[in-house]
Amino acid sequence: MADATNDTATEASGRDYRDTVFLPETPFPMRGGLPKKEPEIIAAWGDLYSHLRATRQAQKAPLYVLHDGPPYANGDIHIGHALNKTLKDFVVRSRFLLGYDVDYVPGWDCHGLPIEWKIEEQFRAKGRRKDEVSKSEFRKACREYAAGWIDVQRDQFKRLGITGDFDNRYATMDFSTEAAIVAEFHKFKNSGQLYRGSKPVMWSPVERTALADAEVEYHDHVSPTIWVKFPVVGATDSHPDDLLSFRAATPSVVIWTTTPWTIPANRAISYGPEIAYGLYEVTALEEGLDYEPWAKPGDRFIIADKLAEDVFKAAKISGFTRVDAINPSGLECAHPLAALDSGYGFSVPLLAGDHVTDDAGTGFVHTAPGHGADDYAVWLAHGHREVPDTVDADGAYYEHVPLFAGLKVLETEGKKTGKFGPANGAVMEKLIEAGNLLARGRMEHSYPHSWRSKAPIIFRNTPQWFIRMDEELEDGATLRDKALTAIDATAFHPAAGKNRIRSMVESRPDWLISRQRAWGTPLAMFVDKQTGQPLHDPEVDTRILKAVSEGGADAWFDRPDADFLGAHDADRFEKIQDILDVWFDSGCTHAFTLEARDPAHGYVGDRPSHWPADLYLEGSDQHRGWFQSNLLEGSGTRGRAPYDAVLTHGFTQDENGEKMSKSRGNTTDPAVVIKESGADILRLWVALVDYAEDQRIGKQILQTTVDAYRKLRNTVRYLLGALNGFDEAERLDRSEMPPLEQFILHRLWELDGQVRQAYEEYRFQDVVRPVLEFCSGDLSALYFDVRKDSLYCDRPDSVRRRAARTVMDEVFMRLTAWLAPLTPFTMEEAWTTRFPDAGSNCARVIPETPGEWRNPVEAKRWAGVNTVLEVVNEALEAARRDKLIGGALDAWPVVTAPADLLAPFEGLDAAEVFRTSGAELVVGGDAVTVEVKLADYPKCARSWRRVPDVGSDADFPDLSARDADAVRWLDAQKA
Template identity: 50%
Template sequence: MSAASTSDAPDYRDTVFLPQTDFPMRAGLPQREPEWLDRWERIGIYDRLRERAEGRRPFILHDGPPYANGHLHIGHALNKTIKDIIVRSHQMMGCDARYVPGWDCHGLPIEWKIEEKYRKAGKDKDAVDVVEFRQECRRFADDWVSIQRDEFKRLGVTGKWDDPYLTMDFHAESVIAAEFMKLLMNGTLYQGSKPVMWSPVEKTALAEAEVEYHDHTSHTIWVRFRVVQAADEVFTKTPTDVVIWTTTPWTIPQNRAVAFGPEITYGLYEIIGRPEDAKADIGDRLILADALAESVLAQAKLSGEDCVRRLCDVSHEDLAAMVMAHPLRGVEGAQGEWDYDVPMLPGDHVTDDAGTGFVHTAPSHGDDDYQLGLKFKLPMTYNVEPDGSYRADLPLFGGETIVAPDGKDGPANVSVIKQLAWAGKLLAKGKIKHSYPHSWRSKAPLIYRNTPQWFAAIDEKLEDGMGEYGDTIRSRALTSIDKLVKWWPQTGRNRIHAMVESRPDWVLSRQRAWGVPLTCFVRKGARPTDPDFLLRDSRVNDRIIEAFEAEGADVWYHDGFKARVLDGIVDPDAYEQVMDVLDVWFDSGSTHAFVLRDRKDGASDGIADVYLEGTDQHRGWFQSSLLQASATKGRAPYRNVVTHGFTLDEKGMKMSKSLGNTVVPAEIIKQYGADILRLWVAQADYTADQRIGKEILKGTADSYRRLRNTLRFMLGALAGFDEAERLDPAQMPELEQWVLHRLAQLDHTVRSGYEQFDFQGVFQVLFQFCTVDLSAFYFDIRKDTLYCDAPDSERRRAARTVLDIVYHRLVTWLAPILPFTMEDVWLSRHPSEDDSVHLHDFPLTPADWLNEPLATKWDHVRRARRVVTAALEVKRSDKTIGASLEAAPVVHVEDGDMLEALKSVNFADICIVSDLSLSGDPIPNEAFRMTEAPGLGVVFELAEGQKCQRCWKILPDVGTHDHPGVCARCDEVLSHG
């Protein structure tokens, strides 16, 4: 009997239990999220969690402080969202997960903003009282803290927002000073004069973390140093020059030596012919590295055998015995400034990769040069002023700038080149485009400049009783990296280990106004090497700490403060007060002391469970915290360090305002809502660089909609569910037990993923579970049961019980990632004035729900179902059928175990067909097959009977019951309704 319909049957739509929910399909996140934020603040979720969590294991993610100086960018959103997911997930896994947000408030970025304001107003910063200037910096930072706090909260980030930490708080400033004075007392603090990265525009030294590298076009010159003394007269009888190459012509006036490479071979070359434009004469002799001679001579336009011939080898003994004249010796107007000899010295840093094989050495303007100078006691020079100009009384070049106030090249390089040319010492010149250090704030080029600075000696032996992990800052730091800290990803360990292993002493001082001062005093007239140079007295330190605690660091600059803290202990007139401020990285590196150690919501041992920042912080906050704590605490202040990448545009390019490819968090939130931005974070592998843009966000929004569909279906299917309906798992059909098995698997995966900071892994398995296991499989099968079975049927009760179990796990598991949406889903079922999904933990999932034999069996079922579904789709595409319920296929199964598995379940319901036959007979030739499922074949048949007007199955018994147009199952439901 072919399928038919009974058009005269009653309308049974009102008898079907369709999903009922007020949960909207359209999220409306941009409009609704602020309402949830207000609600969370009103019911005080963060503080209530602290009360409820009393006695739990503390879990503390210590916030790396952003600068309070501008609106949030997409990198901030990535960073804070990852942190929030970590905090929320650990709270819901049973910890007392505390999060105190913080801000870096001192330092150059903020001071630079105030200076810009002054410059626009034609105001001179140096003419303003330093305390007044500092207070303006404080007000500026305070304003931006308020703005950024609201922007972070809008992302859904939970934390102690009403009591954050600020490095400019009086207590913080007193602790930073106290931590600094520990270096004073333990002997690691010293004043030295050495070249440091210097910003002429900002007039201060910079830390490595404040330096970024950009392409820069530099002058490059080849300069002749005349040999005036040698062991072999062959080098003096006929004038001979050693040739050096440099990309910093301005350093030539500071030259004090030339270095050669002990592993390099050298030769003496004679000019035997010259083009007209060459800067050399026939008969000139040049000493060059053999590997580089050809390229040097090409630059000097002296290439070819008819121009140059090699006379002989020049041994290392010959070189070591040489003395040269400075190339500016005897220049008119030089006033004898450069009439000194220049020694030739061996240097391991000299290579024959580029240049001439000789390195011009200015100990005041480069680290390699400085180290060579220390070794051979070369004199330091002080020719360059803080603004990047030569000292005014320097002959020939006095007052000329190397880097101009606007960050562009000054005239110094060109002036030096011209003087060398007039002196006949310029062999060749050119320009080179290369990676060059710039200030991360002003974007201006930097120079190496010799200045007196304060350093922390990282290899000085510490006698502080904290030697469990080493007796120097470096050894403690390296031990911490290898033995005390887990790095996520592990490559972070290699990166920071290499940096710490090779780094120089820490430059602590800055020649600025806005920061915590170096709270120390030096004896007048004493030298830095004198044992009584620094005043070391705990009574003085205590007075400083007490004053800072009460009045803040501004008090250091008040008239009479020196006398106030020294009177009665030492003679104030015998000491000078240091007025430099601390490197801002020391501020942020000290936060463990005044946040983790001192706050009630800190850590009892002062050690954070997690530090998390971008990869650049291996040379920034991760390292400064590590070094500072190693010096004052004896070890790293963290147990785990998690690193994320940078944000790029959709093409993988770095974001830049000039390129117009920046993505602003506020704009994403306005269009999509914060949960979409958070979902972008969770879907991506944050350990690598992240791409974001319009198309990527569209894809994220699509994933969100699919997930929301799943949740909405559950809410509708659970309408009216109560505890009386709940069924014990042992009473449930196998399909429901299989879902419970999957939940037990997921519970382990989700918890492990959150514990290991793998949010991408967590979301992927949950998203796949929702879209594949639930929506495309379980929901698809059980819709008939949920809609058409009697309310008290065990199958329907089992399905609704499982949906309730799935609901409570999915909503809590996803809450750390999508806090707004999961709150909406939670309140849709549990409306309350003061409840929240975020006040609940992940439900405990019984381990005995795991059932591997059942899972193996249902793997067979699902594989077979895929073949049947694909076969029916072919018939739907060619219009043979309109819906799967019109089919009654015959499924041929060659594998005996699979056939038994299929026979033990209602495979027709699972395939959503009205009838289905199973056969172990050979697969007919006309059967539908899939290469990925050998041994399975499907022969299509139409279902026989009439269409039930209530459940739409086509069955032979339709029309034979009391209620017209329905099947036996539906007739029974209607009879007992």
């Protein structure tokens, strides 16, 4: 029938039939009003997570553990937080939905530089420098700052609909947590995996601390480039006779570098054993230049043959001759600054190195073992042990560095903070003075920066604490071996994550775990001043842990050494003042959050967990960060990763696929989205994107999400209205149902399997998209439209109407369950609208879907019906546009088609399927053709169908026989 909500069905005698039509009724509004409604639902939920756990534990449900990677407690949540936490909530809620007991404890990362910087700013604003503030006062301010942001972020996550054990959240700054981290550190100390080494590490002069790989990002940077001459001063007999002869100019090995400031730290030159080198003599220089080149005719240079022309072009050399082939092995050079200061009077050997290529530069690599990983490795590989210290923690040359004492490599104060200082320029000037600068230029390239300060970093030799990656432990395996084995045993979603983290672990250096800051967990140990080895004494360790658990990290810094050392001579031991890298902190979270609550480890309580976790879920950048630190910590202390599976998501970009930036104004604030549209809109956006890739968000994309939400909401609203007053007495068995109902039950069976499997495999997009298509296609475009006439006009006790309401009940029960993890607010509102006393929709499990609902016969039938229906709909629409008919009920289409195309209509009322007053099916032709004829019969005043039996009942002359029977039944009920 047509929409009876806007027209009056009135018989000629004057009776108004509107009150006899069974129109859908529901208080569930068409407009969601989510910004206002959602907080009310949150309040009604109360401690939902505790209720869900208690319910599942009473059901003896299997335990599922999702371990939370901690966000940093230093600001409002951003869209990346919203994506990450929403995905985690999808996991938590879907596992509850699948019948699990779910352990999920939200946590926060609290230590580290961002908070330390913020507190320094606060003290500076009060006129106090950091070194004027005691460590205890400074750490207390850091702790209070982090605690405030934990409260803010917790409320923001809850508003997003996140459910978890917030009341028992973890934080890396809690006293008990700091003690647990120290205990994990002691395991490495006591197992022999820890050592102090002096080697070049990535160092931030601005932050005055070493950085790990995960704390470094790369940005384009313009660096000075120089070609430097190292005069040859010694050679073996394998070289040409006149190589060092005064009969010709003494040759120089030419190096190229983008870090002139490292020249004072040079101790060697590396060459490639497989590279062809030549001895070249300058014969001519370019003319007409504004300056005089530093090269002269007769100069001799040793350069890789492949790169000679590039070098001479940079040096403005127009003519040259290759004198001979050269094997660099055995050559020794003078330092290019030796003529200016005796401090550089040492010999510079040429060392073979596999890292040297002839792709760029000169084919030789200037080697400063204190300022580069490759430099350090080749230096040690050739038997050298002394590594010079050239640059201090502030990025300035030490006082003992000849010619350059005190000059800054990087500025660390004032307006120029983070900019390169005068060191580069000073070194170049001295090279010119010494006559050993061949050429210089500028080059834009990718350069490492601190991801916190955004300032450039340097490689700097400094004593640090490391965990060995390649030392065999008691079982004969190395930490690297164990970590790689653990990776192979882990399930990755997507699968490509395994290769990514595996390649990182295969090539990573020893784990640098020390930092030189104040706000963090200490490397709480003593080192023997005589041997340089950490103290291994269980009683000392016990006293340290007890003190830290009672007073936090402050206890380590504030209490006298004797409190910990007991009978040991305090003068013999050095108290380590460094703090642990924050990645080590968060790498231990599994120990105090999961293992500490695992019944297998003696836990007694009402909220158990298990170790390892079933899943870790973070952004793909955490292959280098949190996933890896947990992997190494777990493998080093327990022999395996603390997780069975790892899921990663991409990063959120703006609508144009560009990185979000506050300065560019292209960010999307989740708080704004929630205020304007509601959290369910943001959650639905997360469900719709392919989270494994980078996602896009913006106003237009969110509008598309709102449109999708309306389809879901309208579907649920229609079901609520159509099911008004439904009770079990109406329910029909599947065997009693018409074909259309059996087809919808089949689709429910089909979707149920898809949804369950998709949730099991964390494919949330494969939940919402098929459900959306089901709502807009099978339900709205077919089922609801076909059954509208029956729902509105059939007698309530008719088989067809009872079947429709039974199926709609099954649809409602599954839709509200399937979508509960994704749009929990809307599904909760729908559920409580229909069942106000049935508890929370969130506590349900997916209803079991009987296997007998599977019906491939009806699935095939309705696929065939739809083929014909599409053609009929197009013909009806054309007739409507041409004003041949006002609506479908004015039509009586004649459909002609081959027998096989009409076969699916056997046993069906074609007019019911077409939503017309009548229809005629004719076998013939090669394709479906439709002639739209008018339904030339009186119009029923109640259902508006034009059918032959209108007026056949004398008591109701304006009604069809079906409608007359329904009204008579209704009148009898009222009587």
